[in-house]
Amino acid sequence: MxxxxxxxxxxxxxxxxxxxxxxxxxxxxxxxxxxxxxxxxxxxxxxxxxxxxxxxxxxxxxxxxxxxxxxxxxxxxxxxxxxxxxxxxxxxxxxxxxxxxxxxxxxxxxxxxxxxxxxxxxxxxxxxxxxxxxxxxxxxxxxxxxxxxxxxxxxxxxxxxxxxxxxxxxxxxxxxxxxxxxxxxxxxxxxxxxxxxxxxxxxxxxxxxxxxxxxxxxxxxxxxxxxxxxxxxxxxxxxxxxxxxxxxxxxxxxxxxxxxxxxxxxxxxxxxxxxxxxxxxxxxxxxxxxxxxxxxxxxxxxxxxxxxxxxxxxxxxxxxxxxxxxxxxxxxxxRGGNDDDAGWPSAPRLPAGGHPGFAIPHPHDDGVILGNLALAQGTEPVDVDAVVSLCRVGSDPLLPGTGVEQVRVWLVDSDGANANLHHVVDQAARQVLRLRQEGKRVLLHCHAGQSRTPAVAAVYSHLARGTDAESALRDLRRALTGGWHLHAHPELRSAVHDLTAPTVAAGARTDRGGQEAADLEPPGW
Structure with missing residues (x-):
């Protein structure tokens, strides 16, 4: 029938x-x-x-x-x-x-x-x-x-x-x-x-x-x-x-x-x-x-x-x-077999929205490169061993031919769009930390590189060296020059502060799993 x-x-x-x-x-x-x-x-x-x-x-x-x-x-x-x-x-x-x-x-x-x-x-x-x-x-x-x-x-x-x-x-x-x-x-x-x-x-x-x-x-x-x-x-x-x-x-x-x-x-x-x-x-x-x-x-x-x-x-x-x-x-x-207007999730590559690619070293760790989708999908080589993507990407591997490890994170740059916002930002920052502990250079990027990227980068600074939210975001703002500014939406900015709040009254830096922060520091710190 x-x-x-x-x-x-x-x-x-x-x-x-x-x-x-x-x-x-x-x-x-x-x-x-x-x-x-x-x-x-x-x-x-x-x-x-x-x-x-x-x-x-x-x-x-x-x-x-x-x-x-x-x-x-x-x-x-x-x-x-x-x-x-x-x-x-x-x-x-x-x-x-x-x-x-x-x-x-x-x-x-x-x-x-x-x-x-x-x-x-x-x-x-x-x-x-x-x-x-x-x-x-x-x-x-x-x-x-x-x-x-x-x-x-x-x-x-x-x-x-x-x-x-x-x-x-x-x-x-x-x-x-x-x-x-x-x-x-x-x-x-x-x-x-x-x-x-x-x-x-x-x-x-x-x-x-x-x-x-x-x-x-x-x-x-x-x-x-x-x-x-x-x-x-x-x-x-x-x-x-x-x-x-x-x-x-x-x-x-x-x-x-x-x-x-x-x-x-x-x-x-x-x-x-x-x-x-x-x-x-x-x-x-x-x-x-x-x-x-x-x-x-x-x-x-x-x-x-x-x-x-x-x-x-x-x-x-x-x-x-x-x-x-x-x-x-x-x-x-x-979705009944349909991609969205940008071709996701089937398209090999997604439009970068007209943003030119950029690569800026993290102000607290030059082994972490801050960038955007245009850089990750670009034709120019990027000297990294891993990519942590904070936005939707195409089905093709990023930086083709390099064999880099790729971590895809579901994180939406819009107030109210993330049911598990704190969990996701924390997980993403810990992936950056893991990769750096393994001695890998990491490209951390989102679509434009203006909101999700610095938010996760700030939490990474806290995990690795105990930097508070305002200090981390201030240093990232200074690093992202050339017309790029931080535009983290209020919920995302609030999540950064929540995740970087002191965990013990004595002031000792600890990982939220209980591990001492000194044991988490990547090479070169």
Missing amino acids: AHAPVPHPHLDARAADRAAGVLLGAAVGDALGVPYEFKATLSEDEQPRMIGGGLGPYQPGEYSDDTQMQVCIAQVAAAGADLRDPEALDAIAANFQRWLSDGASDVGNQTSLVLSIAARAPGSAGAALREAAREYTAGNARSAGNGSLMRTGIVALAHLGDPAAMAEAAIAVGALTHPDPDCADACVLWCSGIRTAVLHGTFDGVRDGLALLPPERRETWAKRLDEAEAHPPHHFVNNGWVVHALQAAWSAITRTAVPELNPAEGGFPARHLRLALEAAVRAGTDTDTVAAIAGALLGARWGCSGIPLEWQRAVNGWPGLTGADLVRLAVLTA
Whole structure:
């Protein structure tokens, strides 16, 4: 049957950030859980890390089949397809088959079996896969695995404008391998949660999704959500079952406290994402899947900007994608396959707005070069080993041919546009500090080099040498000569002051993680 055109609501800067976090959040959760899958459960004082290994084995930061299969869906959704249409389902099924033969590093038993049967069956790829899954489910009492829920986040982004259509798409895409009613219900609830998180920035959508379920199953799922909120994630030990997988993920999210905003002491609400993902991994058993499920919803709530930059830098996987690639697929899906007027996120290079390129040494560290997008995208060589970009950039690497490390930061130069402003500025400054500790020369830039660049540069000065906000901004203002001036908007300037406030009464300089500032100083200070 033909469907009406898919509505795609306009996303403001904050909602776009949250949409960008869905696929990336799933991938970082997946990669964080990979090393611990079906191993001894981590204790509360053990911190999971993206060290690779696991069942793959995987490289550090590499995601598993949970995200690989979601990428198969995203490649169709990012073109603006209605995921309920037979043509879209055929394309997804064909992508699954290509993945199975080309890049699958680890495959669930049910998924592997139905894909293998469907590959030999006549008819369209989608119809053959649905029939193989239906027959498997009809003859197997244990067919409600977590293999559809783990990949469902991108489906919500494809149908943000219509919750009923979103529920139909979640059921249709899930039924390609897992048509069991519990699997269908779980995908609907989680997609509802992701949709609401992207549009409104809350976790309310999971319970709101109960209204999208068949009436006779709503009470059962309400009790299951109650149970998840009453017990820690590791209580749900059978998390290969879709119900326990959802409960473990929901428990990790709802039972993890959201930190208060206290920038000078390292308190950022967005750290809830990190803490909840670590709790999801500590659930044990199918750790990568539970964390991938939780990560999609956490990414939808806290956005790309809420995901730690070290995780964004590290995450990678089939078919050769990076964190930036996952953001591109998610944003295109949420926008119905369309770039914005500047060509983002697909364009290889973005317009520099007529600003001439400039490069000025940081007044407190000549190993940090302050610049703008025109410099970063220019043809003239820049003697750096790394680039920290504080604005949107094209899909091509910056400074082509140099092999420099690139860190992309989601930071919008507008009051009210950043839900996690303090967290992002702090993270960006710490990336500059890390790179300098590694002996690398760093280009720090935003679009014009007038606002975001000096703000992050000022916080970097505080981290490295304890410089107060006004002194740092004054010295940066003097350095940015030749017609360039500081134009930090009020919220950004306020964030700089908040982040550089004294942390201890005695006046000793400390990192907000507790490390002495003297231990953080880069070479040459």
